[in-house]
Amino acid sequence: MSVLSKLLYKLYAFKIGKFRNIILSLIERLEKGQMRSKTLRRIFLYYHGIEIGMYSYGGCFDPVLIRAKTKIGRYCSFAGGGGRFNGNHPMEFRSMHPFFYSPDFGDVQKELVHKCELVTGNDVWVGQNAIILSSVKRIGDGAVIGAGAVVTKASKWWDKDIKELQKNMEEFTRPLENDENKKNTVC
Numbered sequence: 696m697s698v699l700s701k702l703l704y705k706l707y708a709f710k711i712g713k714f715r716n717i718i719l720s721l722i723e724r725l726e727k728g729q730m731r732s733k734t735l736r737r738i739f740l741y742y743h744g745i746e747i748g749m750y751s752y753g754g755c756f757d758p759v760l761i762r763a764k765t766k767i768g769r770y771c772s773f774a775g776g777g778g779r780f781n782g783n784h785p786m787e788f789r790s791m792h793p794f795f796y797s798p799d800f801g802d803v804q805k806e807l808v809h810k811c812e813l814v815t816g817n818d819v820w821v822g823q824n825a826i827i828l829s830s831v832k833r834i835g836d837g838a839v840i841g842a843g844a845v846v847t848k849a850s851k852w853w854d855k856d857i858k859e860l861q862k863n864m865e866e867f868t869r870p871l872e873n874d875e876n877k878k879n880t881v882c
Contacts (some may be wrong), residue, residue: 816833
């Protein structure tokens with residue numbers, strides 16, 4: 696890491712939004728873009744709690760949309776506008792306003808909403824405006840999340856015993872899409 700990169704890393708500690716954006720932009724130019732920048736990755740891990748693997752790029756470098764406790768693998772492509780929610784508003788509280796559960800506003804001492812972790816595999820593509828909800832804990836290697844998708848859960852059906860799968864055989868013998876014209880079509 697160059698002397699200038701080290702200085703920019705330390706200056707990022709000042710929580711001034713536009714100033715931080717300028718620093719990120721300078722680091723990108725200095726280190727040949729998001730894909731190659733080790734300093735950007737250090738900043739996102741230390742200051743935002745987001746671990747981003749080498750050569751991943753795009754919307755994953757947005758701490759407003761990608762939240763803490765997120766680990767992103769290598770070679771991932773994140774389009775902009777989407778996000779990852781790592782917690783829900785506290786439905787069991789009298790109010791769902793963050794004044795009453797988030798220390799960011801200075802009224803409570805500690806975070807009162809549980810934040811969930813998400814591990815994203817390698818070579819994952821997340822399309823424009825896709826949303827990953829807090830109920831999702833893992834996205835596997837090579838997954839494709841289309842533009843505008845709302846991911847509520849991820850299935851690892853291959854880890855189940857064959858007898859358990861046979862109980863729901865219909866799920867595996869019908870097309871994922873409900874388009875009758877595409878059933879059993881060979882192209």
